Amino acid sequence: MKTEIEKPARPIHDSEDYLEQAIQAEYKYGFVTDIEADEAPKGLNENIIRFISAKKNEPAWMLEWRLKAFAHWQKMKEPNWANIKYDPIDYQDIKYYSAPKQKIKPGSLDEIDPELRKTFEKLGISLDEQKRLTGVAVDAVVDSVSIGTTFKAQLGELGIIFCSISEAIQEHPELIKEYLSTVVPITDNYFSALNAAVFTDGSFVYIPKGVRCPMELSTYFRINAENTGQFERTLIIADEGSYVSYLEGCTAPMRDENQLHAAVVELVAMKDAEIKYSTVQNWYPGDKNGVGGIYNFVTKRGICKGDNSKISWTQVETGSSITWKYPSVILKGDNSVGEFYSVAVTNNYQQADTGTKMMHLGKNTKSRIVSKGISAGFSNNSYRGLVQVNKNASNARNFSQCDSLLLGDKCGAHTFPYIEVKNSSSMVEHEATTSKIGEDQLFYCNQRGMDTETAVALIINGFAKEVMNQLPMEFAVEAQKLLAISLEGSVG
Amino acid sequence: MDTTTYIKEQFEQLQSADSGSGLSAKRQDAFAAFSTMGIPTTRHEEWKYTRIGGFFNKSFEIGASKQIDIDAYRLPGHEVANELVFVNGQYAQDLSTIRSAELNVVALEDALTNEYAEIVNKHFNHSAQYLKDGINALNTAFVTKGAVFIAVKRGKIVSHPVYIYNITDGQVLALPRTLVHLGENAQIQIVETFANVGNAESLTNQVMEIVVERDAILDYVKIQNEHAQASQVSTTHIRQTGKSLANAVTISLNGAIVRNNTNVVMEDAYCEAHLYGLYYPKGNTLIDNHTVVDNAQPNCYSNELYKGMLDENGTGVFNGKIFVRQPAQKTNAFQSNKNVLLSDTASVNTKPQLEIFADDVKCSHGCTVGKLDEEGLFYLQSRGVPERTAKAMLLHGFAGDVIEKIKIGVIREYVDGLVSERLGYEA
Structure with missing residues (x-):
C-alpha cells in the first residue's frame, strides 16, 4: 500500500512566489x-x-x-x-x-x-x-x-x-x-x-x-x-x-x-x-x-x-x-428600473474612480447598485455614486451595496456615495464594507486541502460573483480569466 | 458697506488695538487664510448642500459682550454644574460660575504666557488642518480676550458637569472660541447649548478644540435649539493624542442653518470614540452634520450613529468621513446614518464616505432613507393606538437610540422632553 503522500509542488502556505508570478503577469494584449x-x-x-x-x-x-x-x-x-x-x-x-x-x-x-x-x-x-x-x-x-x-x-x-x-x-x-x-x-x-x-x-x-x-x-x-x-x-x-x-x-x-x-x-x-x-x-x-x-x-x-x-x-x-x-441611468418613465453591477480591479499604480448615478424622476422607479472594488499593489480604487430621488418620484426604491477588498497594505479603497432624497414615500438604502481576505477563510480552505492560490481565487470569485452572474455567458468566461490574471495571489 | 469690507475694517481695528499679544500673529495668519479662501459657496465640496453665503450679504455686527439675564436660558441641573457663559462670542466671567476646583478656566491670551503656553501653542487651531474653509479661519482671525482656555490637570476628575452657554443678543456674528485640554487620566463632562435674546437674525460661528490625553475621558453633549432666525456653524474638534475615550452626542432641533463640524482625530493607538447625533428639523430649518473620524494609528475603535427625522420643509445633510491611514491596521470603524422623511417637502442629502489605506481593518457604513415602518404602525393601530400617537411612539423610539446615549440624567430627560413635546408624545 502506498502511504507516502505526494508532496505538493509548492508549500501550501508559501504564496510569496505565487504573488510574484501574479504581479509579474504580463498584459497579454500588449502587442502592436x-x-x-x-x-x-x-x-x-x-x-x-x-x-x-x-x-x-x-x-x-x-x-x-x-x-x-x-x-x-x-x-x-x-x-x-x-x-x-x-x-x-x-x-x-x-x-x-x-x-x-x-x-x-x-x-x-x-x-x-x-x-x-x-x-x-x-x-x-x-x-x-x-x-x-x-x-x-x-x-x-x-x-x-x-x-x-x-x-x-x-x-x-x-x-x-x-x-x-x-x-x-x-x-x-x-x-x-x-x-x-x-x-x-x-x-x-x-x-x-x-x-x-x-x-x-x-x-x-x-x-x-x-x-x-x-x-x-x-x-x-x-x-x-x-x-x-x-x-x-x-x-x-x-x-x-x-x-x-x-x-x-x-x-x-x-x-x-x-x-x-x-x-x-x-x-x-x-x-x-x-x-x-x-x-x-x-x-x-x-x-x-x-x-x-x-x-x-x-x-x-x-x-x-x-x-x-x-x-x-x-x-x-x-x-x-x-x-x-460613471455609467448612469435617468429613470424618467414610471416603473422603470436601473441597475448597475460593477467589479473594479486595480493593481500596481492603477487608479479607478468609478460608480454610477441613478436619477429617479418617475413614480415607482427602482434601482439597484452592486459595486465590488478590489485593490492590490499601490493602487487606489474609489466608488463614487449618486442616488437622487426627486419630489415626484413617489415610491422610488434604491438599494446600493459597495464592498471593497484590500489585498495588501499599500493600496486604498474609498467610497463616496451621495444620496439626495426629496420624496417621503421612497426608500433608499446604502451599505458598504471594507475588509481583506480573512485569515479564517484562507485557513478553512487550506485545511480542506486547497492551496492558498486556489483559495484566494475562490474567495475573490465569490466576492465578485454577484456581478459576474450578470454578464452574458460569452463575457463571463473572459472576465473570470481577467480577474484571475489581475489579482489572484496578490495576497501575501 | 458690504460684509467683507466690514470684516476687514473690524480686523484692522482689532489688530491695531492689540498688536503685541501672542494672539496677534495667529490672527494675522488666519485672516490671510480667510481672505484667500473666502466664504464657501456650494461649489465647495464640504458646503455643497448648505448656503452660508447669504448671511454675509446682510449687515450685522461682530458681537461685543453685553449684559444679559442668564436665568432664562439655564439648563436643568445648573445648580450643581459649572457654568460658562459666552455672550455674543465673548466669555462673560461675571455670569459664569465655577464650582469644581479641578476646572481651570483662563483667558486664552493669558494661557499663552503662563504655564499652559506650550499646550496652547501645540494644539490651538489644529482644526484648521481639517476645515479648509473661510468660516473656520474667520473664527481664528477674531480670537480675542473673550476666548477661553480650559484645563483639567493630570488625574483630575471634574466633579460637576460643565455647562457652556453660547448666547447671542441682537443682529450679530458671534465668534466664540475655546480650547480644552484634558491631561492624562482626567475626566470631564461638557454640555454645550445655544440660545438667543430676542428674535434677531444671528450667526454663531463657534470653534471648540478639545485635546484628550492618554487615558482621559471626554463626555460631550451639544444641544441646538435656537429660534428659527438664528444660524450657527459649530465646530467640535476632538484630538485624541493618547489612548483615550471620547463620547459626543449632538442634538439639533431648531435654527435657520445649523452646521456642525464634528472631528475626531485619533493620533495614538487604542483610541476609542463614539459619535451620536439626532437631527429633527422643521419649518425651513437646515441641519448639516459633517463628521470626520481620522484614524492614524492602529487598533482604534470608532462608532458613529446619526439619526434624522425630517419634518415640514426641513432639510438634513449628513457627511461622515472615515479616514484610515496606512499605519492604522486593525482599525474598527463603523458608521450608520438613518433618516425618516415625515413630509413630502422635507429632503435629505447624505454622503457616508470611507477612505481607507490599510488592509487589516473592519470598516463599514450603512445609510437608509425611508418612511415610518408601516407594519409597526399597523400593529399599534390594530391594538387600538390612534395613528397620531402610534407615529409619535415609533418616532420617539427612533430618536431614543441617540437620546439614551446622554450620560447626565437631567440633561437626558430634558432632551427627551424637548423631542417628546415636538412629537406630541406622552410617556
Missing part, C-alpha cells in the same frame, strides 16, 4: 499590429475637426454640431474633483484621427486587411461570419474607425440596425438627429464635449418596436497607433417593447506613454424596452511601476424614457491606468 495608418497631424483646432468631418464625409449639420461642442469645450476646465492624480494632459500632443489604411470601404469582411484580421484572431474575436457558433455580432473599431460589422444582413431582416456610427450618420441621419446628444448633451462635461468635437467612430444600434434582438451585439475597441487618442461614441436606441444585450470589450498595446480614451455612450430605452450593456474593460494598465497605460475618461448614460423600461449596466474594469467612469 504593423499596419499602415491614415492619420491626422497632432494637435487640436477647428481645422482638425473639419478634417475629421471631411474624412467621414459628414453632412454640414454634423460639422456644425462638432464645432459647437469644440467652442464649448474651449471654455471648460478639466475637472479635478475625482480621486485620481495624473500629469496634465497635453491636448495638443495627441493625434485625433488614425485609421488603418485599407480599401475605402470593404465590400465584405473578406476584403479586410489580413493583418487586421490576424489582430482580431489574436484577440480571440471572430470577425468571420462563418463562425456562427459564437453567435455574437461584432463591430470592430481600431483606433478611430470601425473596420467591420458582422451579421449585418441577418439583423437587417428583423429591422435591427447595427453599424458604425459614421455609417449611421450617412444612412440614418433622421435617427441620429433625433437622438444624438439627447442623453449626454455636448455641454455635459469636459470629456464629453471633447468627444463630441472629435469623435471618429463608434457603434450605432437601433432595435425596432417589439423586436427582441436574437443575438448579443458586441463592439470591440482597439487602440493600435502611437500617440493617438481614441474617441468613440456609441448610441443605442431600443424602441417600444424591444430588448437588446450589448457587449463592449477594449484592449490596447503596451506603450510607455499615456494614451487618452474619452468615449461617450448613450442609451435610450422607450416604453417597455430593455437594454443590457456589458463592458469588459481591459485597456493597457501601465507596467508595474505605473509607467504608461490608458487614461480612460468615459461618459456613459442611459435614459429610461418610457414607462416600464429597464437599463442595466454591468462592468468589469481591470485595465487602464486611470479609470473615470
Whole structure:
C-alpha cells in the first residue's frame, strides 16, 4: 500500500512566489499590429475637426454640431474633483484621427486587411461570419474607425440596425438627429464635449418596436497607433417593447506613454424596452511601476424614457491606468428600473474612480447598485455614486451595496456615495464594507486541502460573483480569466 | 458697506488695538487664510448642500459682550454644574460660575504666557488642518480676550458637569472660541447649548478644540435649539493624542442653518470614540452634520450613529468621513446614518464616505432613507393606538437610540422632553 503522500509542488502556505508570478503577469494584449495608418497631424483646432468631418464625409449639420461642442469645450476646465492624480494632459500632443489604411470601404469582411484580421484572431474575436457558433455580432473599431460589422444582413431582416456610427450618420441621419446628444448633451462635461468635437467612430444600434434582438451585439475597441487618442461614441436606441444585450470589450498595446480614451455612450430605452450593456474593460494598465497605460475618461448614460423600461449596466474594469467612469441611468418613465453591477480591479499604480448615478424622476422607479472594488499593489480604487430621488418620484426604491477588498497594505479603497432624497414615500438604502481576505477563510480552505492560490481565487470569485452572474455567458468566461490574471495571489 | 469690507475694517481695528499679544500673529495668519479662501459657496465640496453665503450679504455686527439675564436660558441641573457663559462670542466671567476646583478656566491670551503656553501653542487651531474653509479661519482671525482656555490637570476628575452657554443678543456674528485640554487620566463632562435674546437674525460661528490625553475621558453633549432666525456653524474638534475615550452626542432641533463640524482625530493607538447625533428639523430649518473620524494609528475603535427625522420643509445633510491611514491596521470603524422623511417637502442629502489605506481593518457604513415602518404602525393601530400617537411612539423610539446615549440624567430627560413635546408624545 502506498502511504507516502505526494508532496505538493509548492508549500501550501508559501504564496510569496505565487504573488510574484501574479504581479509579474504580463498584459497579454500588449502587442502592436504593423499596419499602415491614415492619420491626422497632432494637435487640436477647428481645422482638425473639419478634417475629421471631411474624412467621414459628414453632412454640414454634423460639422456644425462638432464645432459647437469644440467652442464649448474651449471654455471648460478639466475637472479635478475625482480621486485620481495624473500629469496634465497635453491636448495638443495627441493625434485625433488614425485609421488603418485599407480599401475605402470593404465590400465584405473578406476584403479586410489580413493583418487586421490576424489582430482580431489574436484577440480571440471572430470577425468571420462563418463562425456562427459564437453567435455574437461584432463591430470592430481600431483606433478611430470601425473596420467591420458582422451579421449585418441577418439583423437587417428583423429591422435591427447595427453599424458604425459614421455609417449611421450617412444612412440614418433622421435617427441620429433625433437622438444624438439627447442623453449626454455636448455641454455635459469636459470629456464629453471633447468627444463630441472629435469623435471618429463608434457603434450605432437601433432595435425596432417589439423586436427582441436574437443575438448579443458586441463592439470591440482597439487602440493600435502611437500617440493617438481614441474617441468613440456609441448610441443605442431600443424602441417600444424591444430588448437588446450589448457587449463592449477594449484592449490596447503596451506603450510607455499615456494614451487618452474619452468615449461617450448613450442609451435610450422607450416604453417597455430593455437594454443590457456589458463592458469588459481591459485597456493597457501601465507596467508595474505605473509607467504608461490608458487614461480612460468615459461618459456613459442611459435614459429610461418610457414607462416600464429597464437599463442595466454591468462592468468589469481591470485595465487602464486611470479609470473615470460613471455609467448612469435617468429613470424618467414610471416603473422603470436601473441597475448597475460593477467589479473594479486595480493593481500596481492603477487608479479607478468609478460608480454610477441613478436619477429617479418617475413614480415607482427602482434601482439597484452592486459595486465590488478590489485593490492590490499601490493602487487606489474609489466608488463614487449618486442616488437622487426627486419630489415626484413617489415610491422610488434604491438599494446600493459597495464592498471593497484590500489585498495588501499599500493600496486604498474609498467610497463616496451621495444620496439626495426629496420624496417621503421612497426608500433608499446604502451599505458598504471594507475588509481583506480573512485569515479564517484562507485557513478553512487550506485545511480542506486547497492551496492558498486556489483559495484566494475562490474567495475573490465569490466576492465578485454577484456581478459576474450578470454578464452574458460569452463575457463571463473572459472576465473570470481577467480577474484571475489581475489579482489572484496578490495576497501575501 | 458690504460684509467683507466690514470684516476687514473690524480686523484692522482689532489688530491695531492689540498688536503685541501672542494672539496677534495667529490672527494675522488666519485672516490671510480667510481672505484667500473666502466664504464657501456650494461649489465647495464640504458646503455643497448648505448656503452660508447669504448671511454675509446682510449687515450685522461682530458681537461685543453685553449684559444679559442668564436665568432664562439655564439648563436643568445648573445648580450643581459649572457654568460658562459666552455672550455674543465673548466669555462673560461675571455670569459664569465655577464650582469644581479641578476646572481651570483662563483667558486664552493669558494661557499663552503662563504655564499652559506650550499646550496652547501645540494644539490651538489644529482644526484648521481639517476645515479648509473661510468660516473656520474667520473664527481664528477674531480670537480675542473673550476666548477661553480650559484645563483639567493630570488625574483630575471634574466633579460637576460643565455647562457652556453660547448666547447671542441682537443682529450679530458671534465668534466664540475655546480650547480644552484634558491631561492624562482626567475626566470631564461638557454640555454645550445655544440660545438667543430676542428674535434677531444671528450667526454663531463657534470653534471648540478639545485635546484628550492618554487615558482621559471626554463626555460631550451639544444641544441646538435656537429660534428659527438664528444660524450657527459649530465646530467640535476632538484630538485624541493618547489612548483615550471620547463620547459626543449632538442634538439639533431648531435654527435657520445649523452646521456642525464634528472631528475626531485619533493620533495614538487604542483610541476609542463614539459619535451620536439626532437631527429633527422643521419649518425651513437646515441641519448639516459633517463628521470626520481620522484614524492614524492602529487598533482604534470608532462608532458613529446619526439619526434624522425630517419634518415640514426641513432639510438634513449628513457627511461622515472615515479616514484610515496606512499605519492604522486593525482599525474598527463603523458608521450608520438613518433618516425618516415625515413630509413630502422635507429632503435629505447624505454622503457616508470611507477612505481607507490599510488592509487589516473592519470598516463599514450603512445609510437608509425611508418612511415610518408601516407594519409597526399597523400593529399599534390594530391594538387600538390612534395613528397620531402610534407615529409619535415609533418616532420617539427612533430618536431614543441617540437620546439614551446622554450620560447626565437631567440633561437626558430634558432632551427627551424637548423631542417628546415636538412629537406630541406622552410617556
